[in-house]
Structure formats: C-alpha cells, structure tokens
Amino acid sequence: MKTGVILARFQPIHNGHLQLIKKACDENEQVLVIIGSIDKLSKRNPIPWTIRKQLVEKAIKDHSLHEKTKIVELADLSDESDNSHDWGFYLYSFIVSKINQSDFTIYYSDGFETITSWFPGFLLRNNVSLSLLARNTCEDGVSATMVRDMILADSLPEKDIVPQCVYDMRQTIKAFLNVFK
Incomplete structure (x- = not known):
C-alpha cells in the first residue's frame, strides 16, 4: 500500500501543515501523521501534545482527510536538534511498526540537508522516498513560530493562516505560550 508520512x-x-497533509493524501492510499516532541514542554514546544493531537485530529476531520490518515505521537530520541543516523533509525523503525511495511514517502517542508542527514544512503535508495515542499511555497511561508507570535500579539487572522479549530482555541494556546514567555 502506498504510504505517505508527515512528521x-x-x-x-497551521495551513502549511495542512497543505502538506493534503498533498500526501492526494498521492497515497494512507498517510501516517506523526506528532513529534511529545515529551518536551519549552518555549519552542509550549503546547502539550494532547492539545496538539486534538487540534490535528479536528483540522484533518474538518478538511475531510480523516479516512486516509492515522495520527500517532512520537517522543524525541534525544535532543530535537539531533540529526544523526540514530535518530533516522529510531524514526524509521517507529514508522515501520505503525504501517507494517518498509517503504514509504516522507513529506517535508524544511531543508533537504536536514532530512537526508537522518537516514543512511541505503535507506534513502531502497526504502525512504522524500517529497519536499519548500516552506516558502506553503501558504506564504507560514510557520508555527509565526502563528505563536500572532497569538501572543492577539493578531491572528481568522482565515488563511490556521485551521478554524486553532483560531477557536487561540486563548487556550495563548495561556500555554505565556507560561514560557
């Protein structure tokens, strides 16, 4: 079964994430959506994973993508900046355990060098395909950092940047952001 993976x-x-998920759903029979860094709470990771999962589930359902997607969560192996092959093997084995197959395509919007550093060449040649969508082409370069800054400044527009469920929960999200200000 042709499988796409979003991490x-x-x-x-935000809508950049949704664009990536939609692309993966259009090109695959099933899509595994992985919510990463579930064991971290910090300024960079201020929203607890349970709330993030709730928002991801709602956004995916609201965009009628739920029939093709499975949402799971993943703890970091070490520091989230770890781009070693240890991280790549950890991620690969996690994905294989969830989809029960060894071949898949990862949809990604960050630097090519970052994601290719995770996996040894033989996995990239034989098992892991990459579909990179440049961040600046996704929804005018929107990022979660930009969204968090807008939420803190009470300037998040209701349309075009985030799914409605995020806009509706912006005050709850803001409370978590204020903890790490």
Whole structure:
C-alpha cells in the first residue's frame, strides 16, 4: 500500500501543515501523521501534545482527510536538534511498526540537508522516498513560530493562516505560550 508520512511538532498546526497533509493524501492510499516532541514542554514546544493531537485530529476531520490518515505521537530520541543516523533509525523503525511495511514517502517542508542527514544512503535508495515542499511555497511561508507570535500579539487572522479549530482555541494556546514567555 502506498504510504505517505508527515512528521511535525504542530506547535500549533497551521495551513502549511495542512497543505502538506493534503498533498500526501492526494498521492497515497494512507498517510501516517506523526506528532513529534511529545515529551518536551519549552518555549519552542509550549503546547502539550494532547492539545496538539486534538487540534490535528479536528483540522484533518474538518478538511475531510480523516479516512486516509492515522495520527500517532512520537517522543524525541534525544535532543530535537539531533540529526544523526540514530535518530533516522529510531524514526524509521517507529514508522515501520505503525504501517507494517518498509517503504514509504516522507513529506517535508524544511531543508533537504536536514532530512537526508537522518537516514543512511541505503535507506534513502531502497526504502525512504522524500517529497519536499519548500516552506516558502506553503501558504506564504507560514510557520508555527509565526502563528505563536500572532497569538501572543492577539493578531491572528481568522482565515488563511490556521485551521478554524486553532483560531477557536487561540486563548487556550495563548495561556500555554505565556507560561514560557
């Protein structure tokens, strides 16, 4: 079965993430959406994973993508900046355990060098395909950092940047952001 994989922290989910998920759903029979860094709470990761999962589930359902997607969560192996092959093997084995197959495509919007550093060449040649969508082409370069800053400044627009569920929960999200100000 052709499978796409999305790995993101979703701090919070925004329309760039949704664009990536839609692309993966259009090109695959099933899509595994992985919420990363579930064991971290910090300024960079201020929203607890349970709330992030709730928002991701709601956004995916609201966009009628739920029939093709499975949402799971993943703890970091070590520091989230770890781009070693240990991280790549950890991620690969986690994905294989969830989809029960060894071949898949990862949809990603960050630097090519970052994601290719995770996996040894033989996995990239034989098992892991990459579909990179440049961040600046996704929804005018929106990022979760930008969204968090807008939420803190009470300037998040209701349309075009985030799914409605994030806009509706912006005050709850803001409370978590204020903890790490």
